[in-house]
Amino acid sequence: MGWRKTEFSPQSVNGDLGKGNWEGGTELNKKKWKDFLLFALFVFPAVAFVLFATDIPFMMNLYYSVFDWNGIGKSMTFVGLGNFVKIFTNDTLFWKGVRFTLKFAVFYVVIVNIISLVVALIMSKERKSSSIGRAFYYIPYIISLTAISLIWKFIFGAGFEALYNITGWEFFNWSWVGTPKLAFWVVVIMAVWQNVGFYMVNYIAGIIAVPKDLIEAAKIDGANSFQVFLKITVPMIMPAVSICMLTALTFAFKLFDIIMVFTKGGPANSTVSVAYNIYKEAFVNNKYGLATAKSLVFVFFVLIVTAIQLKVTKSREVEA
Amino acid sequence: MMKQLKKINVLAVIVFVCSIFWLMPLILIFINSFKPYNDMLQHFLALPKSWSLDMYVETWTKFGFPMLIKNTLLYTIVTVLAIALLAPMAAYKLARTKSKFSIVCFGIIIMPMMVPFQSYMITLTRLVANLDMIGTRRGLILVNIGLCMPLAVYMIHGFVKNVPIELEECARIDGASPLRIYFNIVLPLLKPILTTVVVLDTLATWNDIITNQLIVGGNAKAMNIQNALYMQFSAQTADWEHALPGIVMSMIPSLVFFVAMQKHIVGGVTAGAVKG
Numbered sequence: 194m195g196w197r198k199t200e201f202s203p204q205s206v207n208g209d210l211g212k213g214n215w216e217g218g219t220e221l222n223k224k225k226w227k228d229f230l231l232f233a234l235f236v237f238p239a240v241a242f243v244l245f246a247t248d249i250p251f252m253m254n255l256y257y258s259v260f261d262w263n264g265i266g267k268s269m270t271f272v273g274l275g276n277f278v279k280i281f282t283n284d285t286l287f288w289k290g291v292r293f294t295l296k297f298a299v300f301y302v303v304i305v306n307i308i309s310l311v312v313a314l315i316m317s318k319e320r321k322s323s324s325i326g327r328a329f330y331y332i333p334y335i336i337s338l339t340a341i342s343l344i345w346k347f348i349f350g351a352g353f354e355a356l357y358n359i360t361g362w363e364f365f366n367w368s369w370v371g372t373p374k375l376a377f378w379v380v381v382i383m384a385v386w387q388n389v390g391f392y393m394v395n396y397i398a399g400i401i402a403v404p405k406d407l408i409e410a411a412k413i414d415g416a417n418s419f420q421v422f423l424k425i426t427v428p429m430i431m432p433a434v435s436i437c438m439l440t441a442l443t444f445a446f447k448l449f450d451i452i453m454v455f456t457k458g459g460p461a462n463s464t465v466s467v468a469y470n471i472y473k474e475a476f477v478n479n480k481y482g483l484a485t486a487k488s489l490v491f492v493f494f495v496l497i498v499t500a501i502q503l504k505v506t507k508s509r510e511v512e513a
Numbered sequence: 514m515m516k517q518l519k520k521i522n523v524l525a526v527i528v529f530v531c532s533i534f535w536l537m538p539l540i541l542i543f544i545n546s547f548k549p550y551n552d553m554l555q556h557f558l559a560l561p562k563s564w565s566l567d568m569y570v571e572t573w574t575k576f577g578f579p580m581l582i583k584n585t586l587l588y589t590i591v592t593v594l595a596i597a598l599l600a601p602m603a604a605y606k607l608a609r610t611k612s613k614f615s616i617v618c619f620g621i622i623i624m625p626m627m628v629p630f631q632s633y634m635i636t637l638t639r640l641v642a643n644l645d646m647i648g649t650r651r652g653l654i655l656v657n658i659g660l661c662m663p664l665a666v667y668m669i670h671g672f673v674k675n676v677p678i679e680l681e682e683c684a685r686i687d688g689a690s691p692l693r694i695y696f697n698i699v700l701p702l703l704k705p706i707l708t709t710v711v712v713l714d715t716l717a718t719w720n721d722i723i724t725n726q727l728i729v730g731g732n733a734k735a736m737n738i739q740n741a742l743y744m745q746f747s748a749q750t751a752d753w754e755h756a757l758p759g760i761v762m763s764m765i766p767s768l769v770f771f772v773a774m775q776k777h778i779v780g781g782v783t784a785g786a787v788k789g
Contacts, residue, residue: 231606231691232606232610232614232615235602235603235605235606235695236602236603236606236607236615236618238599238602238603239599239600239602239603239622239662239666240603240618240621240622242595242599242655242658242659242662243621243622243624243625243659243662243663244621244659245640245655245656245659246637246655246656246658246659246660246662247624247625247628247630247633247637247659247660247663248621248624248625249640250633250634250636250637250639250640251624251625251628251632251633251636253633253636253639253640254632254633254636257636257639264639312531315524315527315528315531316528318524323528325529325532326528326529326531326532327779328771328772328775329532329533329535329536330532330535331771331778331779332536332539332768332771333535333536333539335716335720335767335768335771335778336720336764336767336768337719337720337721337722337739337763337764337767338720338722338723338739339722339739339740339742339743339760339763340739340742340760340763340764342743342747343742343743343746343747343751343756343760344538344539344542344760345538346747346751347541347542347545347751347753347756347757348538348541350751351550351553351554351557351753352541352557354554355553355554355555355557355558356557356558358554358555359557359558386535386538389535394779446629447629447630447631449631449723450722450723453723453726454722454723454743454747455747468629468631468632471631471632471635472631472634472635475635476635481635481639484635485635485636488631488632488633488635488636489632491629491631491632492628492629492632495628495629495632496627496628499627
């Protein structure tokens with residue numbers, strides 16, 4: 194292993210004392226060995242857990258993706274790049290999932306950012322009511338997905354039925370979860386409701402960081418609040434906007450939890466996201482090799498977005 | 514002066530109304546959890562006729578809540594303790610060691626932060642099955658620790674880099690052993706970031722449904738509270754009279770924890786997200 198002595202090892206601290214032994218080698222080897230054991234003691238347990246739960250499973254994708262296998266039986270047929278060819282030529286459901294995910298991404302990114310930015314602008318003032326308000330918007334983000342999905346199942350089902358009886362509005366009588374077009378909006382509404390608090394907090398951090406003297410100077414020069422907002426606040430929070438947009442985009446691409454817990458891809462496969470398509474391929478259709486190949490294609494696309502995100506975040510850190 | 518005061522109050526009222534509207538689904542769940550099903554449909558928006566806890570008690574016993582809460586607590590405590598012990602050790606040593614091997618180890622640990630969980634959950638389930646740990650508590654705990662580790666190490670690593678090294682060097686010259694230096698000098702300095710990590714992982718483990726679904730699946734003995742509620746009530750015809758009290762009870766710990774730890778949660782989530 195490429196182990197080398199640590200920068201702050203005793204030799205470097207009181208190097209003069211140890212110098213006599215440097216030529217001899219045995220003492221140094223003993224020291225190196227001791228340093229290595231210490232490093233292993235501190236770092237290897239964490240590495241082992243991560244290898245087990247994430248890195249090794251990820252690598253297993255590479256192996257299984259070149260086989261035709263049902264995930265249970267003994268027979269695995271080597272198909273080379275056959276699974277990948279299949280994905281790109283003959284897999285309508287996967288591409289339907291891609292279209293759904295992209296459509297979801299567009300609406301989710303726009304809606305969640307607009308709502309959370311507006312909320313953040315209202316809540317960024319230091320007031321008692323706004324600190325309570327912030328907490329209210331944040332609560333959906335810290336309750337479990339089970340609760341969220343059951344809550345909305347209740348609202349869209351029994352709740353809307355009751356509201357229809359009270360108001361008589363046709364809107365409440367629509368089959369929200371049962372119609373493909375409306376089910377899409379159900380997913381968007383749930384995702385937005387769950388996550389607004391998270392983006393709001395990020396926006397508030399950005400708004401609070403706008404220098405107060407800049408705003409005061411503009412006000413002395415005769416700018417009204419709207420002008421201050423447009424010419425000072427908006428340019429100053431652009432970094433926060435770009436980060437929130439990209440975070441939202443990554444979230445949208447990875448959309449899975451809500452689908453798995455709430456719609457299960459239905460009705461009529463209209464809410465199957467890419468990630469859920471992969472899950473279904475493995476556990477429902479028992480096409481294990483194909484599912485792992487899809488996982489790799491999926492990773493490739495998500496990594497592109499993540500790379501852009503990292504670059505933007507880094508550039509902001511340099512500015513700050 | 515009067516005008517100003519009025520303006521602020523109007524804004525405060527708007528804030529308040531908007532916030533209440535945002536939490537409407539939760540409020541409706543709460544008030545309806547005390548009603549029989551017919552009342553839910555007929556008096557959906559009204560307060561319940563009586564605030565009796567009968568349905569809560571019935572749900573508590575009928576769906577085995579003591580067991581579920583025991584399981585969920587076990588998962589949360591073991592996972593968080595393991596993270597609190599191992600993550601700062603690794604992060605500290607990795608930040609203080611400048612070698613290629615150290616960089617490789619750090620890379621192995623933070624790689625999962627780039628790669629979406631959804632891309633390896635299938636193979637993870639397969640690996641756990643190969644080790645014969647599907648449906649077991651220890652399988653879930655091992656997976657949970659592994660999944661929480663990357664962000665924890667990453668956040669603490671960033672923090673350690675800003676902790677001055679002089680204290681450690683002084684202690685070393687005074688003859689303190691490396692382990693003592695770590696536990697007596699370094700670890701207390703990491704308390705702020707460690708609190709954030711512990712709080713985030715507590716919430717994540719308590720609220721976890723996906724990992725529990727994948728690893729524990731339908732094994733009633735090892736389910737956590739979220740998974741059990743999901744398995745019981747997400748079927749087509751839901752038994753709302755029991756489901757609503759169940760949801761409320763499953764949320765109470767998260768809500769209490771949130772109120773108590775609000776600062777750490779909000780600050781920590783932002784830090785983790787913007788960096789990751």
